[in-house]
Amino acid sequence: MGAGSALVWLRNDLRLADNPALAAALEHGGPLALVYIYETGETGFRAMGGASKVWLHGSLSSLSADIEARGGTLILRRGNARDILPQLIEETGANAVFWNRRYGLAEREADAALKTALTDKGVSVETFNGSLLTEPWTFKTGSGGYYRVFTPYWKQVQANYQPPAPLPAPDVLDCAKARSDALSDWGLLPTRPNWAHGFEAVWTPGETGARDRLLAFLDGPVGGYKDERNRPDIDGGTSGLSPHLRFGELSPVQIWRAAKARTDETPAIEKGAHTFLSEIVWREFSYVLLYHHPDLATENYNPSFEHMPWRTSEAELEAWQRGQTGFPIVDAGMRQLWQTGWMHNRVRMIVASFLTKHLLLPWQLGEDWFWDTLVDADPAANAASWQWTAGSGADAAPYFRVFNPITQGSKFDMTGAYVRKFCPELAELPTKYLHAPWEADPVTLMAAGVKLGETYPNCIVEHKSGRERALTAYAELKAKREAG
DNA sequence: TTTTGAGTTGTTCGA
DNA sequence: GTCGAACAACTCAAA
Numbered sequence: 001m002g003a004g005s006a007l008v009w010l011r012n013d014l015r016l017a018d019n020p021a022l023a024a025a026l027e028h029g030g031p032l033a034l035v036y037i038y039e040t041g042e043t044g045f046r047a048m049g050g051a052s053k054v055w056l057h058g059s060l061s062s063l064s065a066d067i068e069a070r071g072g073t074l075i076l077r078r079g080n081a082r083d084i085l086p087q088l089i090e091e092t093g094a095n096a097v098f099w100n101r102r103y104g105l106a107e108r109e110a111d112a113a114l115k116t117a118l119t120d121k122g123v124s125v126e127t128f129n130g131s132l133l134t135e136p137w138t139f140k141t142g143s144g145g146y147y148r149v150f151t152p153y154w155k156q157v158q159a160n161y162q163p164p165a166p167l168p169a170p171d172v173l174d175c176a177k178a179r180s181d182a183l184s185d186w187g188l189l190p191t192r193p194n195w196a197h198g199f200e201a202v203w204t205p206g207e208t209g210a211r212d213r214l215l216a217f218l219d220g221p222v223g224g225y226k227d228e229r230n231r232p233d234i235d236g237g238t239s240g241l242s243p244h245l246r247f248g249e250l251s252p253v254q255i256w257r258a259a260k261a262r263t264d265e266t267p268a269i270e271k272g273a274h275t276f277l278s279e280i281v282w283r284e285f286s287y288v289l290l291y292h293h294p295d296l297a298t299e300n301y302n303p304s305f306e307h308m309p310w311r312t313s314e315a316e317l318e319a320w321q322r323g324q325t326g327f328p329i330v331d332a333g334m335r336q337l338w339q340t341g342w343m344h345n346r347v348r349m350i351v352a353s354f355l356t357k358h359l360l361l362p363w364q365l366g367e368d369w370f371w372d373t374l375v376d377a378d379p380a381a382n383a384a385s386w387q388w389t390a391g392s393g394a395d396a397a398p399y400f401r402v403f404n405p406i407t408q409g410s411k412f413d414m415t416g417a418y419v420r421k422f423c424p425e426l427a428e429l430p431t432k433y434l435h436a437p438w439e440a441d442p443v444t445l446m447a448a449g450v451k452l453g454e455t456y457p458n459c460i461v462e463h464k465s466g467r468e469r470a471l472t473a474y475a476e477l478k479a480k481r482e483a484g
Numbered sequence: 485t486t487t488t489g490a491g492t493t494g495t496t497c498g499a
Numbered sequence: 500g501t502c503g504a505a506c507a508a509c510t511c512a513a514a
Contacts, residue, residue, distance in 0.1 A: 141511080141512060141513080142512065142513055142514090143511095143512075143513085145511090145512095147511090147512085148510080148511060148512090149490085149491065149510085149511055149512070150491085150492070151490080151491065151492085151512095152490095152491095152511080152512055152513085230493080278492085279492095282492080345493090346493080349493065353494095388492085395491065395492080395511090397492085397493080397494085398491095398494085398506080398507075398508095399506090399507080400494085400495080400505095400506050400507080401493090401494045401495075401506095402494080402495075403493095403494070403495085404494080404495060404496090407494085407495075408494090467495085467496095471506090478507075478508085
C-alpha cells in the first residue's frame with residue numbers, strides 16, 4: 001500500500017491499547033486520521049440513550065486528550081458515516097480505512113454497504129474484531145447451529161478460546177489534519193436540569209479509568225467475587241467495568257488476559273476469577289443471540305410470549321421508574337440507576353422481576369428505560385437479560401421464579417447499607433424492618449421518622465397477590481400455547 | 485436416529 | 500429453624 005494516510009474509524013472501541021484496527025493502520029504506515037462519527041439520523045440505528053451520551057462525552061474527551069498527549073488529534077464529525085467518510089478520505093488523502101466490527105443488523109448492513117462503496121472507489125477497507133473474545137459465528141454446536149444455552153457455550157469458550165497477543169498503545173501519533181467538530185457542540189451533556197450530576201462521583205470514563213478499575217478489581221475484590229458480586233451493600237463487590245466495556249475503553253480480551261495472568265500469580269483467586277470471566281462470556285453469549293435475532297430488543301425470543309397477557313399502567317410504570325414502588329430494595333435500585341447511571345446486577349434482576357412479574361408489565365418497557373438511563377446500555381446484553389428475566393429469552397428463568405423483594409433485600413443487602421444510601425428516608429429504621437417497613441410497629445416507625453404513604457410510599461402491589469397474579473398469567477400463557 | 489441429562493442467579497410449603 | 504420437594508414442560512447439546 002502506497003504513501004496515502006490511514007483512516008481509523010473508531011466506534012465502540014474508544015481506546016489506543018490493544019485496538020486491532022488502530023494497530024493495522026499503524027502497520028499500514030503514513031499519517032493517521034483518527035475519526036469518531038456521531039451517527040445521527042441513520043435509518044434503523046437505535047438512538048443512543050441519555051446516560052450513554054453522557055458517558056460518550058466523557059469517553060471521547062478522554063480519548064482526545066490521550067491522542068493529543070501523543071502528538072495527534074481526534075477528528076469529530078456528526079451525521080451520516082456514508083457521507084462523512086468519503087469526505088474525510090478526500091480531506092486527509094487516505095487510501096486505506098480500518099475499523100472494528102459491529103454486530104447489530106442495521107450497523108452490519110451500513111458497514112457492509114460502506115465497505116463496498118469505498119472498495120469500488122479504490123480505497124482499501126480492513127475490518128477487525130475489537131469488541132469480543134470471539135465473534136458470534138465462531139462457535140457452533142455439534143449439529144452446526146448456534147448455541148442457545150449458556151453452559152455448553154461457556155464450556156466451548158473455556159476449551160477453545162486463546163487470546164491473541166496484546167497490541168501495545170502507540171507512543172507517538174502522527175496524524176493527518178482535518179476539520180473537527182467541537183465535542184461540546186454535540187449536546188451530549190444534559191442541561192436544565194443536569195440529571196447526570198451524580199455520575200461524576202462514581203465514574204471515570206476513558207481508557208485510563210477503565211484500566212485503573214480493572215487493576216483495582218484484580219488486586220482484591222476478584223478473590224471474593226463469587227459471593228460478594230451478589231452484595232449490593234458492598235462497595236466494589238463487582239468490577240464496575242460494564243460501561244468501559246460498552247464503549248470499548250478496554251476489551252474483553254484484555255480482561256481475559258489480565259484475569260488469567262493474575263490467577264497464575266495468585267492461585268487463591270481462581271474461583272472468583274473463573275466466575276468473573278463467566279460473566280464476561282455472558283456478554284459474548286448475548287451477542288450470539290443478538291446476531292441471530294437482530295430484533296432481540298423488541299421481539300420475544302420465544303415467540304409463544306406473544307400470547308402473554310401483559311397489563312398496562314402508566315402510573316405503575318412511572319412509580320417503578322422513579323423508585324416509588326414501596327419496596328425498598330426495588331426503589332433503592334431504581335434510584336441508584338437514576339443517580340449514577342448504573343445498577344448493581346443482583347438488583348437489576350430484582351427490579352426486572354418486579355416489573356415483569358409483580359406488575360406484569362411488558363419487559364420491553366423495562367428494556368427501554370434501562371436503555372435510556374444506563375451508562376452501560378448494551379444492545380445485546382440489555383435485551384438478552386430482560387428477556388431472560390421475563391422468561392421469554394434463551395435459557396430463561398422458569399416462570400415460577402418470582403423474586404421476593406423482601407427476601408432478596410434481606411439476603412443480599414443484609415447490612416441495609418444499600419437501601420439506606422439510596423432511600424435515605426428509611427435510613428433510621430432498624431435493619432430488621434428496612435426491607436419491609438410496613439411490618440414495623442408504629443412506635444418504631446415514628447422513632448425512625450417514617451410515615452408510610454407520606455415520607456415513603458405504600459406498596460403499589462402486595463407481594464403475595466402480585467406473585468399469584470403473575471403465576472396465573474404465566475399459566476394462561478401456557479394454556480394458550482397448548483391450544484395452539 | 486434416539487436417548488439422555490441438563491438447564492445462572494428462587495420461593496413456598498409442609499414435615 | 501432447617502430441609503427437601505414441588506413448582507412445567509420443553510428444548511438443547513451431545514453421546
